[in-house]
Amino acid sequence: METDIDINITRVESSKLKDINLENIPFGKYFSDHMLEADYENGEWKNVEIKPYQPLVIEPSLAALHYGQSIFEGIKAYKDANGEGYIFRPYDNFKRFNISAARMCMPTIPEEIFMEGMKQLVALDKNWIPSKEDHTMYIRPLMFATDTLLGVRPSDTYKFLILLSPSGPYYTSPMKIYVEEKYSRSVKGGAGFSKNAGNYATSMIAAKEARAKGYDQVLWTDPFEHKWLQEVGMMNVMFIIDGVAVTPELSEGTILNGVTRNSAIVLLKEMGIEVQERRLSIDEIVEAYKKGQLNEVFGCGTAATIAPIKELGYGDYRMPFDVETFKIAAKLRKEMDDIRYARIPDTHNWMVKI
Ligand SMILES: *Cc1c(COP(=O)(O)O)cnc(C)c1O
Numbered sequence: 001m002e003t004d005i006d007i008n009i010t011r012v013e014s015s016k017l018k019d020i021n022l023e024n025i026p027f028g029k030y031f032s033d034h035m036l037e038a039d040y041e042n043g044e045w046k047n048v049e050i051k052p053y054q055p056l057v058i059e060p061s062l063a064a065l066h067y068g069q070s071i072f073e074g075i076k077a078y079k080d081a082n083g084e085g086y087i088f089r090p091y092d093n094f095k096r097f098n099i100s101a102a103r104m105c106m107p108t109i110p111e112e113i114f115m116e117g118m119k120q121l122v123a124l125d126k127n128w129i130p131s132k133e134d135h136t137m138y139i140r141p142l143m144f145a146t147d148t149l150l151g152v153r154p155s156d157t158y159k160f161l162i163l164l165s166p167s168g169p170y171y172t173s174p175m176k177i178y179v180e181e182k183y184s185r186s187v188k189g190g191a192g193f194s195k196n197a198g199n200y201a202t203s204m205i206a207a208k209e210a211r212a213k214g215y216d217q218v219l220w221t222d223p224f225e226h227k228w229l230q231e232v233g234m235m236n237v238m239f240i241i242d243g244v245a246v247t248p249e250l251s252e253g254t255i256l257n258g259v260t261r262n263s264a265i266v267l268l269k270e271m272g273i274e275v276q277e278r279r280l281s282i283d284e285i286v287e288a289y290k291k292g293q294l295n296e297v298f299g300c301g302t303a304a305t306i307a308p309i310k311e312l313g314y315g316d317y318r319m320p321f322d323v324e325t326f327k328i329a330a331k332l333r334k335e336m337d338d339i340r341y342a343r344i345p346d347t348h349n350w351m352v353k354i
Pocket of ligand 1: 074258259260300301302303
């Protein structure tokens with residue numbers, strides 16, 4: 001592997017950091033001083049550069065705007081008590097980014113541009129990583145089609161960017177989730193496993209209608225019977241049923257293969273908790289709830305980490321939970337945070353030091 005790629009760096013004249021209080025920031029609203037940019041043309045990636053965060057100049061005919069060839073990733077960087085910076089499992093996001101690219105007929109990105117580019121960018125803007133608990137630097141790689149032509153076909157040219165957004169917590173309180181029976185997020189043969197922009201555009205109406213009913217997000221179900229569970233909003237979902245952790249399996253390609261989901265599975269097994277990845281129906285969940293065996297429900301995702309769910313609504317039936325009793329979710333959350341803020345040894349090699 002070639003790691004000595006040439007990245008041209010142009011620094012800002014003066015940092016914007018002095019105008020921002022990293023202790024009190026919303027999620028994804030502010031961006032650091034620099035960004036990474038690269039272009040794909042004539043079958044190769046070129047012009048890899050780090051430069052001041054700035055607007056892009058685009059043509060109105062930009063293919064990504066019309067036909068949605070656009071993908072992204074979400075990764076987090078942390079600072080430990082000594083001020084050292086780390087990125088959590090970026091290599092897994094790199095692999096998933098290229099899986100998304102292939103599904104959308106987009107070129108893959110070489111490892112050295114994604115990984116080395118990200119490391120250099122994060123190192124340059126290291127002062128932007130918040131040190132307050134629950135505050136992190138969210139890393140947003142993205143790629144989109146840049147041909148300027150209205151014919152529907154895969155673009156020949158693309159742009160790759162990495163943005164850095166110092167961020168506070170995504171969800172500040174436990175969520176109320178509505179079991180979705182009208183809209184569908186994904187279907188076998190579709191693109192549910194990829195992080196492409198269109199998946200989010202088509203899901204917003206369900207979240208909007210759920211909010212009108214007093215919920216925060218939806219629990220997606222399969223498109224045929226609205227019975228088999230997929231994921232919650234933009235997170236994977238996990239249930240603790242009679243002490244066993246159960247999460248929907250990935251084999252149909254309808255569910256995003258979350259890095260947080262995978263980390264949770266590894267850590268739960270190490271804690272001695274049985275984990276089952278399998279088909280899981282809403283009927284089984286309701287039955288377990290009625291029997292008093294549904295101990296905990298939570299979402300897993302990079303933005304929110306482990307997000308406890310305080311109520312599930314299925315039609316008119318409501319399943320409230322006392323999230324204070326969620327012992328496994330709390331233990332998992334603590335274990336993950338201890339690893340990511342480098343308070344305990346990183347026995348899985350998940351942390352990439354910058
Ligand atoms: C990003 C995402 C997740 C979570 O994946 P992580 O790698 O844990 O961040 C889950 N579901 C959807 C739909 C997502 O977009």
